Amino acid sequence: xxxxxxxxxRSSEPASLHVLTVLVQNxxxxxxxxxxxxxxxxxxxxSLAVAPTQDDSLSRITIVVDARxxxxxxxxxQLNKLINVITVRQxxxxxxxxxxxxxxxxxxxxxxxxxxxxxxxxxGAEILETGGGSVIVSFSGAPTRVxxxxxxxxxxGITEIQRTGRIALTSVTxxxxxxxxx
Amino acid sequence: xxxxxxxxxxKSLEHAGVDLVFGLPGGAILPVYDPLIESSIRHVLVRHxxxxxxxxxxxxxxxxxxxxxxxxxxxxxxxxxxxxxxxxLDSIPMVVITGQVAYGAIGSxxxxxxxxxxxxxxxxxxxxxVTEAADIPRxxxxxxxxxxxxxxxxxxxxxxxxIVNPAAPQSQMEWYWPESVDLPGYxxxxxxxxxxxxxxxxLIRRAERPVIYAGGGLLRARAAEGLLRFAELTGIPVVTxxxxxxxxxxxxxxxxxxPGMHGNYTAVTAMQEADLLIALGARFDDRxxxxxxxxxPDAKIVHVDIDPAELGKVRRPDVPIVGDVRRVLEDxxxxxxxxxxxxxxADRSAWKSRISGWQEKYPLTYEPPQPGSDLKPQxxxxxxxxxxxxDTIVASGVGQxxxxxxxxxxxxxxxxxxxxxxxxxxxxxxxxxIGAKAGAPDTTVWAxxxxxCFQMTAQELVTAAAExxxxxxxxxxxxYLGMVRxxxxxxYDERFSEVYLDPNLPDYCKWAEAMGCVAIRVxxxxxxxxxxxxxxSINDRPVMIEFRTDPVEKVFPMVPAGASNSELLVDPSxxxxxxxxTQNGAASNGAATAEASSDxxxxxxxxxxx
Ligand SMILES: Cc1ncc(C[n+]2csc(CCOP(=O)(O)OP(=O)(O)O)c2C)c(N)n1
Ligand SMILES: [Mg+2]
Numbered sequence: 001x002x003x004x005x006x007x008x009x010r011s012s013e014p015a016s017l018h019v020l021t022v023l024v025q026n027x028x029x030x031x032x033x034x035x036x037x038x039x040x041x042x043x044x045x046x047s048l049a050v051a052p053t054q055d056d057s058l059s060r061i062t063i064v065v066d067a068r069x070x071x072x073x074x075x076x077x078q079l080n081k082l083i084n085v086i087t088v089r090q091x092x093x094x095x096x097x098x099x100x101x102x103x104x105x106x107x108x109x110x111x112x113x114x115x116x117x118x119x120x121x122x123x124g125a126e127i128l129e130t131g132g133g134s135v136i137v138s139f140s141g142a143p144t145r146v147x148x149x150x151x152x153x154x155x156x157g158i159t160e161i162q163r164t165g166r167i168a169l170t171s172v173t174x175x176x177x178x179x180x181x182x
Numbered sequence: 183x184x185x186x187x188x189x190x191x192x193k194s195l196e197h198a199g200v201d202l203v204f205g206l207p208g209g210a211i212l213p214v215y216d217p218l219i220e221s222s223i224r225h226v227l228v229r230h231x232x233x234x235x236x237x238x239x240x241x242x243x244x245x246x247x248x249x250x251x252x253x254x255x256x257x258x259x260x261x262x263x264x265x266x267x268x269x270x271l272d273s274i275p276m277v278v279i280t281g282q283v284a285y286g287a288i289g290s291x292x293x294x295x296x297x298x299x300x301x302x303x304x305x306x307x308x309x310x311x312v313t314e315a316a317d318i319p320r321x322x323x324x325x326x327x328x329x330x331x332x333x334x335x336x337x338x339x340x341x342x343x344x345i346v347n348p349a350a351p352q353s354q355m356e357w358y359w360p361e362s363v364d365l366p367g368y369x370x371x372x373x374x375x376x377x378x379x380x381x382x383x384x385l386i387r388r389a390e391r392p393v394i395y396a397g398g399g400l401l402r403a404r405a406a407e408g409l410l411r412f413a414e415l416t417g418i419p420v421v422t423x424x425x426x427x428x429x430x431x432x433x434x435x436x437x438x439x440x441p442g443m444h445g446n447y448t449a450v451t452a453m454q455e456a457d458l459l460i461a462l463g464a465r466f467d468d469r470x471x472x473x474x475x476x477x478x479p480d481a482k483i484v485h486v487d488i489d490p491a492e493l494g495k496v497r498r499p500d501v502p503i504v505g506d507v508r509r510v511l512e513d514x515x516x517x518x519x520x521x522x523x524x525x526x527x528a529d530r531s532a533w534k535s536r537i538s539g540w541q542e543k544y545p546l547t548y549e550p551p552q553p554g555s556d557l558k559p560q561x562x563x564x565x566x567x568x569x570x571x572x573d574t575i576v577a578s579g580v581g582q583x584x585x586x587x588x589x590x591x592x593x594x595x596x597x598x599x600x601x602x603x604x605x606x607x608x609x610x611x612x613x614x615x616i617g618a619k620a621g622a623p624d625t626t627v628w629a630x631x632x633x634x635c636f637q638m639t640a641q642e643l644v645t646a647a648a649e650x651x652x653x654x655x656x657x658x659x660x661x662y663l664g665m666v667r668x669x670x671x672x673x674y675d676e677r678f679s680e681v682y683l684d685p686n687l688p689d690y691c692k693w694a695e696a697m698g699c700v701a702i703r704v705x706x707x708x709x710x711x712x713x714x715x716x717x718x719s720i721n722d723r724p725v726m727i728e729f730r731t732d733p734v735e736k737v738f739p740m741v742p743a744g745a746s747n748s749e750l751l752v753d754p755s756x757x758x759x760x761x762x763x764t765q766n767g768a769a770s771n772g773a774a775t776a777e778a779s780s781d782x783x784x785x786x787x788x789x790x791x792x
Pocket of ligand 2: 632633634658659660661662663664
């Protein structure tokens, strides 16, 4: 584990994040239905990622939600009640893999030594474009690693960020897989 | 067979078994109304779309079938929002068809455009925007399936005008009727887990102070027979919630009547003192539990519901059973039978004698009228009950009259009590009664209404007269938004704010007559019986009796706002404070919130909603 991995959460990140992975029928309106169950209770959706699965009639939604104030159990059950929702699973962070992609526009030249040094620790980080005194850096990794890179690049100067929000799947290495409830 | 979307829609409704719809046409739904002329489906033309929604609900209550409404886009659809939420909260099977502007015009603020699926997303079990004519039969088939299975509820189908307009090429489609539905995300669990059923039976057999907490889900599941058998196999007393009145006859020796905020002393107290509550199709509504942390403190909970989201939502069950309560009752009954039936149950003679002691000491009561004093609403309801057929369907509005109707009627049959429980929608009774009468034309149907409620939906009596649906209305005219007045008297130091309704304005009898009803005014007790008998003999048109009742009468018992059910206030005549009973004897005017607010529950009070 690198030192960066031990950084758990930045101060801006709420402490009680839960990751739900929701398999849905690919119908218009389904995202609004899912999101509505959270907004109705005043739960803040921290990040959201949606895309079709191997079966293109189905999409997987990964929702990271800050449910500090109220238990998630009721929302979980109510998500299951939505007609277009096939399965809902709450992912156990110790038993799932999570990834996130971040794009950062940084005010630096590609050969800026501070930038080069910053990216050294982040295998797979790429400079996608340079121009006008800026570069666009791309990095994908564990969400906490993306956080750390973001903090590091912040020292140099970031003008724009887009992160995908985390996507996650249940780990294949552990047999104690949580069962789907539908 | 090639046809247009409108013809396919009507044909789909016929295939879904619809013979009656309630609606009102308009621009966007015009093409659908055209083939209706040739259809076997009867259409009842309402005077306000809210009426169409509550009529569909009343119809569903009385018949067990799915209620159907058809309305236009925009204002037609928004007028339907209240009935949809009403049906959603009370789990009523309904399908509502709304017109929509042409598909290509959606999002352009076209005339009478509303984002109907967006607006109704949180008040329906499911909704659809149909984008292609070819989808119409499938969607209608699914809509009825979803509305009527699992936990029933309203489903809305929004139909853009162009896909039903025969002049538009996109309305052309090839007719089909799907054999089955393909809804992988919707598979309600019907059979209860047998291990859990056995666990429940164990708890039931050993319980010394059990109570069956019967909820409206039993009626939705048509499980009244199973409940009766369960009650008789175990000998356990039954409370019937506001939504479940009639699920077991009120005159059954084990029936304790209604629990909750205005429940009777025995039903409320038996739940409070129970060591086991068997909740069947009930949802621990705050009107039943009172202050939650004081509710049934010693009770273990067996909770049966078809909706998994109900289990543990309010009170964590010791034995949760997901399933159709009708099937679960069959399993429970056969397990109890196997275990030796009544013989195998714990000795509950002490419990029974406590219960009958409460019943004797605290029956429902009201101050008897003095000669020359105002007419008592409770007396009116007793007379109405005694002079009407036993299988009369009663549909009620929301307010004091609703509570008195539930308290004083003796329900002898399931499906004879129709009211707005979850949403508490004023104005529900008249349209709901019309829907019920349309579905059960041979049964006497009485709407019990308040003067406030009446003014919200009275126009539907025009519908009743025009469509020859002879409902009867007992209007309890107390000249007030009575229930609100009661709260202001008890909890706001008699500071009456905006609750007075002049009993003479409007002139209810003239109004009813103008709407095609026979109207009768009753001022005194002697006139009550003859007026009811006359009304019951009229069957060719709607009748309205205006009863001028005591403006300051209050509903008792009552659990004060924010209080625990142990602080039930009984009728003033039963308060002596000396017998260790839990009524708050200190309160002469009923303003007994001292106990409730002494522990900082002012917050609780302000959260209480009327
Ligand atoms: C649509 C709607 N608005 C407001 C309320 C709040 N509310 C509950 S009972 C009630 C008074 C009802 O008055 P009335 O119909 O005269 O019945 P009463 O209590 O006098 O028997 C009111 C205003 C409600 N339940 N529904
Ligand atoms: Mg009134």
